[in-house]
Amino acid sequence: MSEENKPLDRREFLLAGGIVGAGVAAAVGVVVKDRLPAAPVDPTGEQTIRRLPVLKTLKPKPNEDDHVRMQRELVKAMAKPVEQRRWIMVIDIRKCIGCYACTIGCVAENKLPPGVVYRPVTTTEIGEYPNLRIKFLPRPCMQCENPSCVPVCPVKATWKRPDGVVTIDYDKCIGCRYCLNACPYGARTSDFGRTYASESAHGAPQGENRPVEGPSAPWEHQPNNEYAKSWRRDGHNSPVGNARKCHFCLHRLEVGQPPMCVTTCIGRATYFGDANDPESLVSELIVKNNVQRLLEHWGNKPQCYYIV
Numbered sequence: 388m389s390e391e392n393k394p395l396d397r398r399e400f401l402l403a404g405g406i407v408g409a410g411v412a413a414a415v416g417v418v419v420k421d422r423l424p425a426a427p428v429d430p431t432g433e434q435t436i437r438r439l440p441v442l443k444t445l446k447p448k449p450n451e452d453d454h455v456r457m458q459r460e461l462v463k464a465m466a467k468p469v470e471q472r473r474w475i476m477v478i479d480i481r482k483c484i485g486c487y488a489c490t491i492g493c494v495a496e497n498k499l500p501p502g503v504v505y506r507p508v509t510t511t512e513i514g515e516y517p518n519l520r521i522k523f524l525p526r527p528c529m530q531c532e533n534p535s536c537v538p539v540c541p542v543k544a545t546w547k548r549p550d551g552v553v554t555i556d557y558d559k560c561i562g563c564r565y566c567l568n569a570c571p572y573g574a575r576t577s578d579f580g581r582t583y584a585s586e587s588a589h590g591a592p593q594g595e596n597r598p599v600e601g602p603s604a605p606w607e608h609q610p611n612n613e614y615a616k617s618w619r620r621d622g623h624n625s626p627v628g629n630a631r632k633c634h635f636c637l638h639r640l641e642v643g644q645p646p647m648c649v650t651t652c653i654g655r656a657t658y659f660g661d662a663n664d665p666e667s668l669v670s671e672l673i674v675k676n677n678v679q680r681l682l683e684h685w686g687n688k689p690q691c692y693y694i695v
Contacts (some may be wrong), residue, residue, distance in 0.1 A: 391497055394519075398555060411553060412536070419631075419667060425545065427546055427556065427691075429469070429548050430469070430682050431467050431468060431470045431549055431551055432470075433467055433468065435468050435469035435470075436465075436466060436467065437465040437466065437641060437643075438466055439462050439465055439466075439642065439643035440463075440534060441458065441462050441643035442455070442458060442459055442462060447459065450614060453644065453655065453658070453668060454645075454649075454650070454655075456668055457645055457649065457658065457659060457660055457668055458643065458645060458667060460660050460661060460664060460667045461640065461643060461644075461659075461660065461661075462643050463647055463661075463664065464660070464661035464663075464664060464667075465640065465641075465643065468663050469548070469549045469550050470549035470550070471663060472549075472550040472551075472661050472663060473550060473551045473553055473661060473662045473663045473688065473690075474530065474550055474552055474635055474640075474659070474660070474662075474690070475530075475551075475659075475660065475661075475662040475690045475691070475692065476527060476530075476635070476646075476649075476657065476658065476659050476669075476690070476691045476692070477657075477658040477659075477672045477673065477678070477691075477692045477693075477694065478525055478656055478657050478658070478691065478692070478693050478694070479654070479656045479657075479658070479672075479676075479693075479694040480522065480523065480524060480525075480693055480694065480695060481656075481695070482653045482654040482655060482656035483508070483523040483524075483525060483654055483656045484523070484638055484653065484656075485510060485521065486653050487508055487561030488651045488653050489506050489508070489647075489648035489652055489657060489671055490504065490507065490508055490648075490649065491649055491651070492647045492651030493505045493506040493633070493647055493648055496619070496636065496639075496647040497611050497613060497636075497647075498609060498610075498611040499631075500578060500580070500581050500583070500607070500620065501581045501582070501583055502576060502577070502578075502579060502581055502584060503571050503576045503577075503578050504576060505524050505527065505528070505631070505633035505634075506525060506526070506527050506633060506648050507525075508523055508524065508525045508526070509523070509524045509526060510522070510523055510524075511524065519576055521604045524573060524693075525648070525656075525657065526573075526574070526681075527574070527576040527633040527635075527648065527691060528553065528572070528575075528632045528633035528634070528635075528691075529572050529574060529680075529681065529687065529689030529690060529691045530547075530551055530552050530553050530633075530635065530689070530690040530691065531547075531553065531687035531688055531690065532547075532551070532687070532689075533686060533687035533691050534547055534553045534570075534627075534687060534688060535569045535570065535571065535685070535687055536553065536566035536569045536570050536575065537553065537567045538564060539565040539566060539567075539568075540566055541557070541561070541563060541565065542559050542560070542561055542644075544556045544557075544559035544560040544561070544630075545560075545566055545630070547669050551690055552634055552635050553632070553634075554614060554634055554637070555629065555630060555631065555634075556614075557613075557614075557618065557625035557626045557629045557653075558625055558647055560625070560626075560628075560629040560630055562577065562628040562629055562630070564577055564630060567630060571682050571685050571687065571690070572681060572682070574632050574633065575630050575631065575632045576630070576631055576632070577628075577629070577631070578620075578626050578627050578628060578629055578630075578631050579627075579628075580620065580623065580627040580628070581671035582607045582685070583603070583604070583607060584603045584604050584606070595690045599682070608621055612638045613626075613634060613637075613638065614634065614637060614638070615637065615638055615641060618643060618675065636648075638660060645659050646659055658672060662690075669692075672694065676694045677694065677695055678692040678693060678694055678695070679692070679693050679695055680692055680693070681693070
């Protein structure tokens with residue numbers, strides 16, 4: 388790779404930021420523009436079709452379980468070119484019981500370190516004592532139709548796929564966190580390279596009862612499979628230092644499995660499917676129920692719908 392076409396690395400970006408602080412913004416613009424990588428181009432057409440051998444022996448039947456139906460519709464959608472799919476999520480907050488099974492399932496599936504959460508669940512108290520109730524709101528990435536996180540990325544490390552999922556190239560991301568600030572939903576977090584074992588005594592008082600701080604556990608360095616690639620958090624390698632977010636478990640979709648948060652939802656409150664299929668369960672739920680989307684006035688057009 389020639390020197391002039393070499394992608395902008397983290398050191399160069401931080402140097403550019405220092406120049407901005409010195410008031411030489413024009414010089415930074417020249418540096419970034421000259422070293423900006425090309426926007427990624429996702430494959431489309433016949434090569435993206437996946438004919439998956441899932442549920443072959445389980446014949447469709449009326450009123451079958453919603454999870455079986457969603458998986459059957461997932462296999463149907465994967466048999467189409469990627470540009471003909473539009474993945475959406477529907478969450479019935481009337482059913483959400485605040486068990487955090489989706490949060491923990493996501494952590495286990497994607498081997499997330501401390502501080503990195505793809506599926507937080509917020510709680511809100513409604514009413515006054517003694518007449519109180521708690522409202523739970525799972526909040527994955529909204530996979531916006533007009534994502535505000537994409538245009539602010541100085542190295543084009545994040546973009547929207549043809550099927551609507553907003554993704555991140557960990558090899559390109561320089562950790563500037565512009566996208567974190569741009570997202571109105573707080574759906575992105577930074578990976579600072581922390582481990583659970585090394586953080587075990589954080590905030591604990593000194594003394595003989597202080598928990599033992601030790602090296603990270605072996606399982607914390609097992610690779611995850613985000614974006615169809617094996618990532619190891621060894622040293623300062625990606626995704627350490629990168630922005631990270633929910634990606635609808637793209638690696639699971641490729642093998643005919645729904646996102647982990649859908650599978651682990653105890654209250655059966657989370658639904659997933661192809662909005663381009665008018666007969667899909669998610670399309671049916673949106674039509675039949677009172678649905679809302681968060682912060683619609685921002686114009687992001689989130690693809691996560693809430694039944695209220």
